[in-house]
Amino acid sequence: MTTTTLAVLVPLLPFLGAVAGLLLGRIAPGFIRPLAVLPPLVTTALAVVVAVRQGGDKTLDAATQLTPTGSVPIDLALHIDGFAALVAVLVGLVASCVQIYSTAYLRDDPRYSSYAALVSLFTAAMLLVVYSGDLMVLLVGWEIMGICSYFLVGHYWETPEARAASLKAFLVTKLGDVPFLIGLFALATDAGTFRITGILDAVAAGGIDHPTLIALLLLAGVAGKSAQFPLHTWLPDAMAGPTPVSALIHAATMVAAGIYFVARLLPLFAASAAALTVLAVMAAITMVGSALAALAQDDIKRVLAYSTIGQLGYMAGALAVADRGAAVFHLLSHGAFKALLFLAAGVVIHAAGTNSLAAMSRMGGLAKRIPDTYWTMTIALLALAAIPPFAGFFSKEAVLVAAEHTALRESTTAPGVAGWTVLVAGLVTALLTAAYAARLWLLAFRGKGADAPDHGREPLPMTAVLWVLAVPSLGFGLTYGYFDDWFDGHSLAPTLVTAVLGVGVSLIGGLITYAAWRSRRPLAARTPMGAVAADPEASPAVTEAEAIATHAPVFGDIAGAADPTDPGRILLGPLHRHAVSGFHLDAVYHVLFVRPVQAGADLVRFLDREVVDTYVRGAATGSNWLGQLVRRAQTGNVQTYLSALLAGSVVLVIAAVVLSHANAGS
Numbered sequence: 001m002t003t004t005t006l007a008v009l010v011p012l013l014p015f016l017g018a019v020a021g022l023l024l025g026r027i028a029p030g031f032i033r034p035l036a037v038l039p040p041l042v043t044t045a046l047a048v049v050v051a052v053r054q055g056g057d058k059t060l061d062a063a064t065q066l067t068p069t070g071s072v073p074i075d076l077a078l079h080i081d082g083f084a085a086l087v088a089v090l091v092g093l094v095a096s097c098v099q100i101y102s103t104a105y106l107r108d109d110p111r112y113s114s115y116a117a118l119v120s121l122f123t124a125a126m127l128l129v130v131y132s133g134d135l136m137v138l139l140v141g142w143e144i145m146g147i148c149s150y151f152l153v154g155h156y157w158e159t160p161e162a163r164a165a166s167l168k169a170f171l172v173t174k175l176g177d178v179p180f181l182i183g184l185f186a187l188a189t190d191a192g193t194f195r196i197t198g199i200l201d202a203v204a205a206g207g208i209d210h211p212t213l214i215a216l217l218l219l220a221g222v223a224g225k226s227a228q229f230p231l232h233t234w235l236p237d238a239m240a241g242p243t244p245v246s247a248l249i250h251a252a253t254m255v256a257a258g259i260y261f262v263a264r265l266l267p268l269f270a271a272s273a274a275a276l277t278v279l280a281v282m283a284a285i286t287m288v289g290s291a292l293a294a295l296a297q298d299d300i301k302r303v304l305a306y307s308t309i310g311q312l313g314y315m316a317g318a319l320a321v322a323d324r325g326a327a328v329f330h331l332l333s334h335g336a337f338k339a340l341l342f343l344a345a346g347v348v349i350h351a352a353g354t355n356s357l358a359a360m361s362r363m364g365g366l367a368k369r370i371p372d373t374y375w376t377m378t379i380a381l382l383a384l385a386a387i388p389p390f391a392g393f394f395s396k397e398a399v400l401v402a403a404e405h406t407a408l409r410e411s412t413t414a415p416g417v418a419g420w421t422v423l424v425a426g427l428v429t430a431l432l433t434a435a436y437a438a439r440l441w442l443l444a445f446r447g448k449g450a451d452a453p454d455h456g457r458e459p460l461p462m463t464a465v466l467w468v469l470a471v472p473s474l475g476f477g478l479t480y481g482y483f484d485d486w487f488d489g490h491s492l493a494p495t496l497v498t499a500v501l502g503v504g505v506s507l508i509g510g511l512i513t514y515a516a517w518r519s520r521r522p523l524a525a526r527t528p529m530g531a532v533a534a535d536p537e538a539s540p541a542v543t544e545a546e547a548i549a550t551h552a553p554v555f556g557d558i559a560g561a562a563d564p565t566d567p568g569r570i571l572l573g574p575l576h577r578h579a580v581s582g583f584h585l586d587a588v589y590h591v592l593f594v595r596p597v598q599a600g601a602d603l604v605r606f607l608d609r610e611v612v613d614t615y616v617r618g619a620a621t622g623s624n625w626l627g628q629l630v631r632r633a634q635t636g637n638v639q640t641y642l643s644a645l646l647a648g649s650v651v652l653v654i655a656a657v658v659l660s661h662a663n664a665g666s
Helices: 001-023 029-054 082-105 113-129 135-153 160-191 196-204 211-225 234-240 241-253 256-264 264-272 273-296 299-321 324-352 371-384 391-407 416-445 460-477 498-528 546-549 567-579 585-633 638-665
Strands: 060-067 072-079
Touching: 001 029, 001 060, 001 072, 001 082, 001 113, 001 256, 029 082, 072 135, 072 196, 082 113, 082 241, 082 256, 082 324, 082 460, 113 135, 113 256, 113 585, 135 160, 135 211, 135 234, 135 241, 135 256, 135 324, 160 196, 160 211, 160 234, 196 264, 211 256, 211 273, 234 241, 234 273, 234 299, 241 256, 241 299, 241 324, 256 299, 256 324, 264 273, 264 498, 273 299, 273 416, 273 567, 299 324, 299 391, 299 416, 299 498, 324 371, 324 391, 324 460, 371 391, 371 460, 391 416, 391 460, 416 498, 416 567, 416 585, 460 585, 498 567
Parallel strands: none
Antiparallel strands: 060 072
């Protein structure tokens, strides 16, 4: 079988699995789990074969015209280079782990069949984006992911949080997609094609007339999809969905699509120094702001959500200094350890019966109860904090090295100011990342207090996939020399300066957090659980099923509580109350956009009710009165009708005589 045929099967198999799952969900429920698990497993194997056959120094291009358009043609095209081959393997691996994990995590969910089908469709859409060589076909996968995320984030639609989160995710990403679509059409107009190879050729030949405008329009869509400032606010709220969905969205689909798109068309963005500078500033604000917010969150999944935003900021920063090798390297590394973090967090929530770190900090023995999760999550957090020799160290150092080369003008592809912006923000974020990673680990696994109720051993599918993902989280970074040819042929090895700075600030961040936690640890034993409850009337506990299904905290609403033992609160000080709400960006949007739209809607409703409806009601009332008047004349008496007819005739004769005399006199 040819490589092209295998490549076509990679996105096709999960799509067929999704269709079969939707059709057989009710009539043959026994086939749902095999249909959910087998297609992504086979897809992963095929993606590995394609990657091995293709290698890193060759590009596979194949196309057939979809339909004649009369202007710019649209093609069913493949464009597979080293980046695409590796990203497809990552998508298949994470999707397979998520589907296996979900068979246990959602084993009693009555909507599991539709959930599994949507996950498969989500996977197929991302693989279409990865392999597509035509921007219009890529856009199809791009939009299908948005639709799937709406349904998956809103899986627990019974809860108002899930409904609001799914709607917010859909609207915010669509807000970015509008300028993105305009940018695609403008790009195709300048280049004369939607084919990626044709666009890159046009960029190299200087055939793009408006590179800055097009790049900025495209960046709006990227900011929405990849949760970059200022369109990142949907991602933390999306934690209302099932934990496996969070793992899929944050690690291998949706948010990775925007970064991958910029990496595909990086020469276009590099043609505009202004666009790279904007991207660098956007990445810097995203990195630092999300890391500060992560340090203040109580919900374990929201900590990881803000962490994802920050790591995507690193990738965007690498692209801002025109190094797509470093960006995709960190995308792959981050995909492995972030999927591991979310799936491990699901096991922690399952075991603790809560997603509140403050509640976990008052539980004893959680690490001993779930040893597999404890060790694998520790590996993932070390990778997130960029501690050598874990994968995150090598990929994050690749970003810092790229920024250093640009800042010192060793690379002139991007502006020097972009290099300094990314480098400084990257080092600050490295310190904060280690701080919130250490805080999460300490609060989740080093709590003191009575043991939480034992819910029994965690299902094997939920723990087995953790060790599968722990392997690349630990060892992928060590393979950077082997993959040099896959990343534009340049070395991604860390330099001494960035390695010392990066590891140094990470260690400082972790040690400071440990010291803050240690200093307040005696207070934790004397602080009752009620002291950290923001709502004293909150329900003291929920069932395990409710905690897993709705992610409602077992010990009430404590997200905004004044917990004196939290090292995040200690380190942030007065900044904590701003960071916990994401620096009030949602409130700003509410004032700037929601209120004006609501006011406009109220005005339209008033005009419709008081003005338009007045005319409608007046017309109806007039017709009613006229009808009543005519009805009164219908007496049924023939003599009355003849009298009226005679009177009318007399009136007409008199009128005719008067008018004739008037005309004769004139």
